[in-house]
Amino acid sequence: xxxxxxxxxxxxxxxxxxxxxxxxxxxxxxxxxxxxxxxxxxxxxxxxxxxxxxxxxxxxxxxxxxxxxxxxxxxxxxxxxxxxxxxxxxxxxxxxxxxxxxxxxxxxxxxxxxxxxxxxxxxxxxxxxxxxxxxxxxxxxxxxxxxxxxxxxxxxxxxxxxxxxxxxxxxxxxxxxxxxxxxxxxxxxxxxxxxxxxxxxxxxxxxxxxxxxxxxxxxxxxxxxxxxxxxxxxxxxxxxxxxxxxxxxxxxxxxxxxxxxxxxxxxxxxxxxxxxxxxxxxxxxxxxxxxxxxxxxxxxxxxxxxxxxxxxxxxxxxxxxxxxxxxxxxxxxxxxxxxxxxxxxxxxxxxxxxxxxxxxxxxxxxxxxxxxxxxxxxxxxxxxxxxxxxxxxxxxxxxxxxxxxxxxxxxxxxxxxxxxxxxxxxxxxxxxxxxxxxxxxxxxxxxxxxxxxxxxxxxxxxxxxxxxxxxxxxxxxxxxxxxxxxxxxxxxxxxxxxxxxxx
Amino acid sequence: xxxxxxxxxxxxxxxxxxxxxxxxxxxxxxxxxxxxxxxxxxxxxxxxxxxxxxxxxxxxxxxxxxxxxxxxxxxxxxxxxxxxxxxxxxxxxxxxxxxxxxxxxxxxxxxxxxxxxxxxxxxxxxxxxxxxxxxxxxxxxxxxxxxxxxxxxxxxxxxxxxxxxxxxxxxxxxxxxxxxxxxxxxxxxxxxxxxxxxxxxxxxxxxxxxxxxxxxxxxxxxxxxxxxxxxxxxxxxxxxxxxxxxxxxxxxxxxxxxxxxxxxxxxxxxxxxxxxxxxxxxxxxxxxxxxxxxxxxxxxxxxxxxxxxxxxxxxxxxxxxxxxxxxxxxxxxxxxxxxxxxxxxxxxxxxxxxxxxxxxxxxxxxxxxxxxxxxxxxxxxxxxxxxxxxxxxxxxxxxxxxxxxxxxxxxxxxxxxxxxxxxxxxxxxxxxxxxxxxxxxxxxxxxxxxxxxxxxxxxx
Numbered sequence: 009x010x011x012x013x014x015x016x017x018x019x020x021x022x023x024x025x026x027x028x029x030x031x032x033x034x035x036x037x038x039x040x041x042x043x044x045x046x047x048x049x050x051x052x053x054x055x056x057x058x059x060x061x062x063x064x065x066x067x068x069x070x071x072x073x074x075x076x077x078x079x080x081x082x083x084x085x086x087x088x089x090x091x092x093x094x095x096x097x098x099x100x101x102x103x104x105x106x107x108x109x110x111x112x113x114x115x116x117x118x119x120x121x122x123x124x125x126x127x128x129x130x131x132x133x134x135x136x137x138x139x140x141x142x143x144x145x146x147x148x149x150x151x152x153x154x155x156x157x158x159x160x161x162x163x164x165x166x167x168x169x170x171x172x173x174x175x176x177x178x179x180x181x182x183x184x185x186x187x188x189x190x191x192x193x194x195x196x197x198x199x200x201x202x203x204x205x206x207x208x209x210x211x212x213x214x215x216x217x218x219x220x221x222x223x224x225x226x227x228x229x230x231x232x233x234x235x236x237x238x239x240x241x242x243x244x245x246x247x248x249x250x251x252x253x254x255x256x257x258x259x260x261x262x263x264x265x266x267x268x269x270x271x272x273x274x275x276x277x278x279x280x281x282x283x284x285x286x287x288x289x290x291x292x293x294x295x296x297x298x299x300x301x302x303x304x305x306x307x308x309x310x311x312x313x314x315x316x317x318x319x320x321x322x323x324x325x326x327x328x329x330x331x332x333x334x335x336x337x338x339x340x341x342x343x344x345x346x347x348x349x350x351x352x353x354x355x356x357x358x359x360x361x362x363x364x365x366x367x368x369x370x371x372x373x374x375x376x377x378x379x380x381x382x383x384x385x386x387x388x389x390x391x392x393x394x395x396x397x398x399x400x401x402x403x404x405x406x407x408x409x410x411x412x413x414x415x416x417x418x419x420x421x422x423x424x425x426x427x428x429x430x431x432x433x434x435x436x437x438x439x440x441x442x443x444x445x446x447x448x449x450x451x452x453x454x455x456x457x458x459x460x461x462x463x464x465x466x467x468x469x470x471x472x473x474x475x476x477x478x479x480x481x482x483x484x485x486x487x488x489x490x491x492x493x494x495x496x497x498x499x500x501x502x503x504x505x506x507x508x509x510x511x
Numbered sequence: 512x513x514x515x516x517x518x519x520x521x522x523x524x525x526x527x528x529x530x531x532x533x534x535x536x537x538x539x540x541x542x543x544x545x546x547x548x549x550x551x552x553x554x555x556x557x558x559x560x561x562x563x564x565x566x567x568x569x570x571x572x573x574x575x576x577x578x579x580x581x582x583x584x585x586x587x588x589x590x591x592x593x594x595x596x597x598x599x600x601x602x603x604x605x606x607x608x609x610x611x612x613x614x615x616x617x618x619x620x621x622x623x624x625x626x627x628x629x630x631x632x633x634x635x636x637x638x639x640x641x642x643x644x645x646x647x648x649x650x651x652x653x654x655x656x657x658x659x660x661x662x663x664x665x666x667x668x669x670x671x672x673x674x675x676x677x678x679x680x681x682x683x684x685x686x687x688x689x690x691x692x693x694x695x696x697x698x699x700x701x702x703x704x705x706x707x708x709x710x711x712x713x714x715x716x717x718x719x720x721x722x723x724x725x726x727x728x729x730x731x732x733x734x735x736x737x738x739x740x741x742x743x744x745x746x747x748x749x750x751x752x753x754x755x756x757x758x759x760x761x762x763x764x765x766x767x768x769x770x771x772x773x774x775x776x777x778x779x780x781x782x783x784x785x786x787x788x789x790x791x792x793x794x795x796x797x798x799x800x801x802x803x804x805x806x807x808x809x810x811x812x813x814x815x816x817x818x819x820x821x822x823x824x825x826x827x828x829x830x831x832x833x834x835x836x837x838x839x840x841x842x843x844x845x846x847x848x849x850x851x852x853x854x855x856x857x858x859x860x861x862x863x864x865x866x867x868x869x870x871x872x873x874x875x876x877x878x879x880x881x882x883x884x885x886x887x888x889x890x891x892x893x894x895x896x897x898x899x900x901x902x903x904x905x906x907x908x909x910x911x912x913x914x915x916x917x918x919x920x921x922x923x924x925x926x927x928x929x930x931x932x933x934x935x936x937x938x939x940x941x942x943x944x945x946x947x948x949x950x951x952x953x954x955x956x957x958x959x960x961x962x963x964x965x966x967x968x969x970x971x
Binding site: 035 | 537539546582590607630676831833839841
C-alpha cells in the first residue's frame with residue numbers, strides 16, 4: 009500500500025545536539041557571591057576537567073519546542089486505549105501528581121531526622137498497613153524500586169530464611185508462563201531455575217510439579233492469576249506441596265489488579281508478595297519508570313526484611329505515636345538501595361488507596377475482570393473468533409490470551425502485523441508473543457478504567473483489520489503507515505549499535 | 512467508592528448478558544471458595560478528591576522540608592533548583608503516561624530522549640556508552656558488582672569512601688550472586704592507597720571508588736586505579752554528576768564503569784526517590800550492561816528512528832540468561848535530568864560546577880573558623896565537606912533546626928569513628944547569607960551544648 013507521507017513523517021528526527029549553536033544558552037544562574045579563587049588553588053590541576061562536556065547550547069524556547077515536539081511522537085494512555093497485557097494501564101489520577109508535588113513531600117530530604125519527617129514516615133506506615141491488608145500478610149517493606157527489584161528481594165529473603173535454618177537449597181521453580189523477570193531474578197540471587205509445565209486448563213501441571221518438588225527447592229514463584237489471566241484452580245494443593253517440602257512460596261503481584269479485595273495471596277499460603285505500585289495502584293508508568301515494588305511477607309520471613317523498616321512506637325506520657333526508621337535488624341538481608349525507597353510513588357499510591365477505599369479497590373478489580381471477560385467475548389465473535397481463538401477457553405480474570413496462529417496460517421499475517429496495523433487505528437497493541445507457550449500470542453488487559461464503548465470499538469477495529477487482511481494481507485504486513493516512523497530495523501540496532509550521538 | 516470507572520448499571524447488564532453470566536460473582540468462581548475474601552477489606556471507604564488532598568496536605572505539613580528550612584543536608588541527594596521547564600515537560604501526558612517503548616513506531620519521543628540522555632551521560636563521564644537509566648545510585652553500584660561476574664575473581668574491593676548505602680547494597684546483592692566484599696579504609700578523608708594495593712589481588716573482580724567520596728573529598732582516581740589495572744580488575748567509579756563540569760571525568764582516569772545517583776540532575780528530593788541511576792562504561796562492556804539502551808536505526812523508508820537496542824541482553828528475551836533482571840529505566844526521571852542538562856547547557860553546566868566549588872570553599876573556611884568546629888579532613892572538596900564538632904552533633908542539629916536550619920548530615924550514624932562528624936552540602940540555592948547564618952547557628956549551638964570534653968565531666 010502506498011500512502012502519502014504525513015507531516016509528522018516529513019519532520020525527520022533531529023536531536024537536541026543537532027540544534028545546538030555555540031553562544032546560546034537557557035540557564036540564568038546566580039552569582040557565587042563569595043570571594044572568587046582560582047579553581048586550581050582549591051583542587052589540584054590534574055583532578056580538574058580541561059574541556060566541558062559537550063552539552064547542547066540552546067535557548068529555553070527551543071528546548072521547550074524540542075521536547076514538546078518529541079512528546080507528540082509518543083503514544084500515551086491519556087490519549088488512547090492501551091490494552092497491554094500484564095502491564096495494567098489504568099488511568100493515572102492527576103490528584104496524585106498534585107499531592108506528590110506538595111513541598112512537604114517533594115522537597116523533603118531523605119536524610120531528614122525522623123522526628124522532623126513524621127508526616128512522611130506516617131504515610132509510609134499507613135501505606136504498609138493498607139498493602140498488608142490487601143495482601144493478607146502481616147509485614148511490608150516498601151523499599152524495592154520496581155517489580156523485579158521486589159523479586160530479587162524475595163529471593164534474597166528466601167536465601168536468608170533457608171540459611172538461617174542451616175539449609176542449602178539451590179533450585180527455584182517457575183511455571184513456563186512466568187514473566188521474564190522471574191528467571192532473571194532467580195539467576196541474580198544465585199539460584200537455578202527449574203521450569204514447570206502448564207496443564208490444558210492453563211494452570212500448573214500438577215504431575216510435573218510433584219516430580220520437581222524436592223528438598224533442593226528453595227522457592228516456587230507464581231503469578232496468580234497467571235499470565236494467561238487464569239486463577240490457578242489447584243493453588244491450595246500447590247501451596248501445600250511447596251510448604252511440605254520446606255520451600256517458600258513467592259507471589260508475583262504483577263496481576264494483583266484482578267484480585268484486590270476479592271482474594272488475598274496471604275490467605276492462600278504465599279510467604280512473599282511483591283506489588284507493582286505502577287500497575288494496580290495507579291503510579292504513572294513514565295515511559296519506563298519510575299515505579300515501586302513493595303513486598304509483603306509472612307511472620308517467618310519478617311526477620312530478614314531489608315533495612316531500614318518504618319515502625320510505629322507508642323508515644324510516652326500521652327503524646328502521639330512516633331514513627332521511626334528501624335535499622336537494628338540483625339537478621340536483615342540489608343539494603344536494596346539508598347534511603348527509604350521511591351517515596352513519591354508511595355504518596356501517589358496512598359492517595360489512590362484513600363480515593364478508592366477498601367470498597368473501591370474491590371470494585372476496581374471486579375470491573376477489571378468484567379471488562380476483560382466482555383472484551384474476550386466480543387473477540388470470540390465474527391472473524392476474530394475464527395482467526396484469533398482464545399488460548400484457554402474459560403472465564404478469565406483481568407486479562408486473556410489469544411492465539412494468532414490460525415490467522416497466520418489462513419490469512420498470512422502474523423500477530424506482529426496485526427499489532428502494527430492497530431497502530432494506524434490509534435490503539436496501543438496488546439502484549440505480543442508472550443506468554444511463550446501460546447503460539448503467536450496476544451495478551452490483552454483492558455483494565456477497569458476503560459468504557460464499554462472503547463472495548464466495542466477495539467473489537468470492531470480488530471474485525472475490520474481481519475476483513476481487510478482476507479482481501480489484502482499485504483496492508484497489515486506493511487503496517488504501520490500513519491505513525492511518525494514506520495517499521496524500524498531493530499536487528500541493525502543490535503548488530504551495529506549506535507547508542508549515542510557522535511559530536 | 513466508585514472512582515475512575517465508567518461502567519453504568521446498564522453497561523454492566525449488557526456486558527454480563529454478552530458474557531452469558533448472571534453476575535460478576537460467576538466470573539470469580541474460578542477462585543476456590545475458601546480463598547475468596549468474603550468480606551470488605553479493612554481499609555476505610557473511599558474519600559472525595561478534596562478530602563484526599565486535605566488528608567495528604569496535613570501529612571506533608573508535618574515534615575520539615577527544604578522550603579520550610581534552609582537545607583545543608585546532602586549525603587547523596589541535594590536541594591538543587593529544578594528549572595520550571597522540567598516540571599512542564601515531565602508532566603505532559605505523552606511522557607508521563609506511556610509504558611516502556613516496546614512499540615517503537617509510537618514511542619519515538621521517549622526513545623529519542625533516551626538516546627539524548629545516553630549521549631549526555633557519556634559526555635559527562637567521558638565513557639563511550641551509557642544505558643538509559645537504572646533505579647538510583649546505590650543499586651547501580653550493586654549492579655556493577657553483578658556485571659563483574661564476567662571477570663574471574665570472586666572478590667570486590669570497595670573503598671570506605673563509597674556511599675554507605677552503596678556499600679551495603681553491594682553487600683546485599685553479593686550475598687545472592689556469591690561474591691565477597693572487602694572494604695578498604697580512609698586516611699585523611701581519602702581512600703588509603705597503600706591499603707588498597709594490599710587488598711587487591713588476582714581474585715579481585717572489581718574495585719569500587721567514589722569521587723567526591725562520601726566525606727566530600729575528591730579522590731585521585733587515576734592513581735588509585737593503578738591497583739585495579741595491575742590485576743586486571745574492573746575499576747568502577749561512582750560520581751556526583753553535578754561536579755563533572757569541573758572535575759576530571761572518570762573516563763579520562765581509567766574507569767571501566769562510571770555510575771551514580773542522578774537526583775541532582777532535575778529531580779526533586781522526594782524523601783529519597785524516585786530518581787534515576789546512570790551507568791556508563793567502556794565499549795567492551797556494552798553487551799553486559801544492565802538496563803535499557805536506546806539505539807539509532809532507520810525505518811523501512813529510510814527515516815531516522817530509535818529503538819531499544821541490544822534487547823537480547825534482557826530478561827524478556829533471555830530469561831534466566833539475561834545480564835540483569837532490571838526492566839525499568841526511570842525514564843521520566845532521566846527525562847527530567849536531560850531537560851535540566853539542556854537548560855544548563857555546555858557553559859551553564861561548567862559555571863554551576865564552579866559556583867559550587869567557590870561557595871563550598873567559602874563555607875568550609877567560614878565554618879571551620881567557628882569555635883568548636885574543625886575540619887574532619889583537609890583533602891580537596893567540590894560541593895560537600897566534613898567537619899568535626901566539639902559538641903554532641905545530635906544536640907547541635909536540634910538547636911540549628913530550631914533556628915530553621917538543617918545543618919547537615921551526622922556522620923556518626925555510618926562512621927562511628929567520627930561520632931560528632933557533620934557533613935555539609937552546598938547547592939546553588941545555598942547563598943553566602945545562608946552559609947553565614949549556619950555559621951552563627953553552629954557557633955551558638957556548640958556554645959550552648961558545651962564541648963564534648965566538658966560534658967564528659969570537667970568543671971562547668
